Amino acid sequence: MLVNPSEQIIELLKLQQDVGYIGEPLSQLAHALQCADFAAQEDADECVILAALLHDIGHFCDPRAGAMLADGIDFGVHRHEAVGAEYLRLSGLDETIATLVEQHVNAKRYLVATRPAYAAKLSAASQQTLAFQGGPMLADEMLAFEQQARFTDILKLRAWDEAAKRLDVSLPPVSHYSAMLRRNKTQRLSMAELAFFATNGYLHIKDWFNATEVAAICAEVAQLQALPDSPGKWMKYYEHTARGKQLCRIENFLPYQPRLERLARGRSTLGLISELMGESAVLFKEKLNLKLAAGNGFAAHQDAPAFTSFDQHYHITMMLSVDETTQANGCLEVASGAHLKGLLAMNPDLTMTQTAIDQLSWQSVETQPGDLLLFDSYLPHRSAMNETDRARRALYITYNRQGEGGDVRDAYFSAKRAAFPPENERQPGMVYTGGVFNVGNPVDK
Ligand SMILES: [Fe+2]
Ligand SMILES: [Fe+2]
Structure with missing residues (x-):
């Protein structure tokens, strides 16, 4: 039977209910839902809300993807932003969503390079993975990064990502996003x-x-x-x-x-x-x-x-x-x-x-x-x-x-x-x- 890609995405997220969010005391699912809810509370576009929900999907959408290991600790999938973006493109979602997901790690590299206070506040896990991710951006990378159409949304997504680590908050279940996923595909009608x-x-x-x-x-x-x-x-x-x-x-x-x-x-x-x-x-x-x-x-x-x-x-x-x-x-x-x-x-x-x-x-x-x-x-x-x-x-x-x-x-x-x-x-x-x-x-x- 053919699996509807939107339903598959929802099922994948549901499976993360008991899977820890790397280096943090909450699940991947809780992190995703909180991040999407921050976007919704700020009246972001639907594509931005969905990118917030799905930004870390690269950590769990492909069991064959290689891990980032340091001192025997697993820091998740290597280049998870690219793995996730590719999966979302293949699932037929709007390109804007894939682009935002693809850039969420670069946003960290950009902020580390431009804001010393940001770098100082990074969590231990995030400092560890920064090296895997290419370290702080160089000047020419920063210029190109700032020119992107969705530059502002990319930085907002990063801020929600970092704030989405609260414990014991109750939010709409992942099924709340099914209709939104269907509305934000490259081809909506069969x-x-x-x-x-x-x-x-x-x-x-x-x-x-x-x-x-x-x-x-x-x-x-x-x-x-x-x-x-x-x-x-x-x-x-x-x-x-x-x-x-x-x-x-x-x-x-x-x-x-x-x-x-x-x-x-x-x-x-x-x-x-x-x-x-x-x-x-x-x-x-x-x-x-x-x-x-x-x-x-x-x-x-x-x-x-x-x-x-x-x-x-x-x-x-x-x-x-x-x-x-x-x-x-x-x-x-x-x-x-x-x-x-x-x-x-x-x-x-x-x-x-x-x-x-x-x-x-x-x-x-x-x-x-x-x-x-x-x-x-x-x-x-x-x-x-x-x-x-x-x-x-x-x-x-x-x-x-x-x-x-x-x-x-x-x-x-x-x-x-x-x-x-x-x-x-x-x-x-x-x-x-x-x-x-x-x-x-x-x-x-
Ligand atoms: Fe991430
Ligand atoms: Fe995240």
């Missing part, structure tokens, strides 16, 4: 997944974010919901339901929510969308659909006719399920494969005609919190109202091809604000139909 998307026009990826990560996303979304209506900033839209007027959508919020901004434009998300597009993807726009209890559904439509303002012809939307989405609360329904038919017959408001709707077969795609549903801008889709008494919230983040006009996000929201402003920015007596900015959705006009 050929089967790419083929499914090409044939069906959508792809459901389960558990892209784990429960802890979803809880953090939920907290961001709750903050977003609580923001007051504020002219010129985030754009809040309302609908009328059996329960009265309620918030149904928020747009243009990424400049005010840095964590969601990182989610939308982070390396792993852009990498994922780019794999589906077959070329570099760039963020087009973002929205949060709330579909609170009794919230209305969306009429059947394709996104493509609404996304033509900037002479663009292809988009992919990533729906991130914040709450579970079910048939009862109005999950997305798609006409699988119908994206290949091009633009279908439309009413003047750009929703699909009843005849066009009736000619397709529709299926519900139910999702769990943390799942993604990626879909092509030509895929017909719709959703029913929320019949439950709980919200059905989902983020919809849309991307265009870098080659089709590049980053037009700000221009898009300026145009939308002018044509279909949020309620608090509307002029009394004016009629706003929304046009291409309001297709198939239940927003109050």
Whole structure:
């Protein structure tokens, strides 16, 4: 059976639970988890967090690797940074992770050469291994080292490495990093997944974010919901339901929510969308659909006719399920494969005609919190109202091809604000139909 490299990495780390961290009174696993947690606490990129977790994997990923022996004492694998980096490359992880791991020993050699106080504070084991590792850096090595793109991260990683020697701290288990590993590979999707998307026009990826990560996303979304209506900033839209007027959508919020901004434009998300597009993807726009209890559904439509303002012809939307989405609360329904038919017959408001709707077969795609549903801008889709008494919230983040006009996000929201402003920015007596900015959705006009 083929072993999934990410799972193998997790298993390897688990095996280090009782293996001592060379010269220190804690296990390799405890050291790795502490190091990753320091990175996470400082809001480091996911690649940096994973490099922190995996920096010493060279000590235990290859049983054939030679040891550093001094006076009969085993100081671990010789050139463990290179052994580890090579293993991570072969496992298909993002090159940034391997590079950071590869440089963590050089960081020590650099700091010893540039900071006398650092050299004086090195642990006994670390002083012993320094000689094996090439000793303090020479001047020309230091210059080259400082020129690296990830110079700052490399030094931070070293600082966490040295601090990650605490005893009796309780941290998330190593399985917490499984989802993150999957998101930070050079190739995130299998050929089967790419083929499914090409044939069906959508792809459901389960558990892209784990429960802890979803809880953090939920907290961001709750903050977003609580923001007051504020002219010129985030754009809040309302609908009328059996329960009265309620918030149904928020747009243009990424400049005010840095964590969601990182989610939308982070390396792993852009990498994922780019794999589906077959070329570099760039963020087009973002929205949060709330579909609170009794919230209305969306009429059947394709996104493509609404996304033509900037002479663009292809988009992919990533729906991130914040709450579970079910048939009862109005999950997305798609006409699988119908994206290949091009633009279908439309009413003047750009929703699909009843005849066009009736000619397709529709299926519900139910999702769990943390799942993604990626879909092509030509895929017909719709959703029913929320019949439950709980919200059905989902983020919809849309991307265009870098080659089709590049980053037009700000221009898009300026145009939308002018044509279909949020309620608090509307002029009394004016009629706003929304046009291409309001297709198939239940927003109050
Ligand atoms: Fe190390
Ligand atoms: Fe270490």
